[in-house]
Amino acid sequence: MKDKRNIIFDVGDVLLQYRWKEMLMDYGLSDREAVRVGIEIFEDADGLWNTLDMGTLTEEEIIAEYSRKYPEDAKVISWFIKHGEYLHVPRPDVWEMVHKLKEAGYAIYLLSNYPEKLFKKHTEYADFMQDIDGMMVSYMIHKKKPDSAIYEALCSKYNLDKAECLFFDDREENVIGAKKYGIDAIQVTSKAGLLEDLSKLI
Numbered sequence: 001m002k003d004k005r006n007i008i009f010d011v012g013d014v015l016l017q018y019r020w021k022e023m024l025m026d027y028g029l030s031d032r033e034a035v036r037v038g039i040e041i042f043e044d045a046d047g048l049w050n051t052l053d054m055g056t057l058t059e060e061e062i063i064a065e066y067s068r069k070y071p072e073d074a075k076v077i078s079w080f081i082k083h084g085e086y087l088h089v090p091r092p093d094v095w096e097m098v099h100k101l102k103e104a105g106y107a108i109y110l111l112s113n114y115p116e117k118l119f120k121k122h123t124e125y126a127d128f129m130q131d132i133d134g135m136m137v138s139y140m141i142h143k144k145k146p147d148s149a150i151y152e153a154l155c156s157k158y159n160l161d162k163a164e165c166l167f168f169d170d171r172e173e174n175v176i177g178a179k180k181y182g183i184d185a186i187q188v189t190s191k192a193g194l195l196e197d198l199s200k201l202i
Helices: 020-027 031-042 048-054 059-069 071-082 092-103 116-123 148-158 172-181 191-199
Strands: 006-009 016-018 088-090 107-112 134-137 165-169 184-187
Touching: 006 092, 020 031, 020 071, 031 048, 031 059, 031 071, 048 059, 059 071, 092 107, 092 191, 107 148, 134 148, 148 172, 165 172, 172 184
Parallel strands: 006 107, 006 165, 107 134, 165 184
Antiparallel strands: 016 088
16 A cells, blocks of 8 residues: 555544434434434435435425424434534544554545535544545535545545545445545444554555
8 A cells, every 4th residue: 555645534434433323312212213213314215314415405404304204203303413413423543543644644635425514513623624635525516425426526626646545434335436436445344443454554
């Protein structure tokens, strides 16, 4: 990997950890109820969460659609979407490694699927934002991974050579999408594994 100059990171479950089930249980749902509502939120047949990531509908419009489809769970789904500050857990040891990569001479970029409000909540106080050289987030261009258009948008905006990039993402389909576009990519399956992979680059 010595030919890599640009390290690209997904955010969720890479630089941050998500705790969606625990968040729903904090609201008062049982383990089983939390899983059921989580499936409604993230696996909705019409792809409402994906639409939220794309930024083609407002948060209020998405909540209205969820409420129409799942009236019995409308209140908890609305709360979940509006209070994304409770969804993530910082990974300061990963952020420190990102800083070391920056000091070692790598350029650092973000490539992530996120709605605008949630992205800002999750990154406002995150140390890694001080080390990034650029980013492309789905809400910005209404395209999301694994669509090749979002990889292209990042590379074009910052004039990146695909052969000099390495991408870390937790979802297999996004890793496959990056490789199809021509960017080397590694799937993140655990924080420990991510830290090990990053340490090899320094």
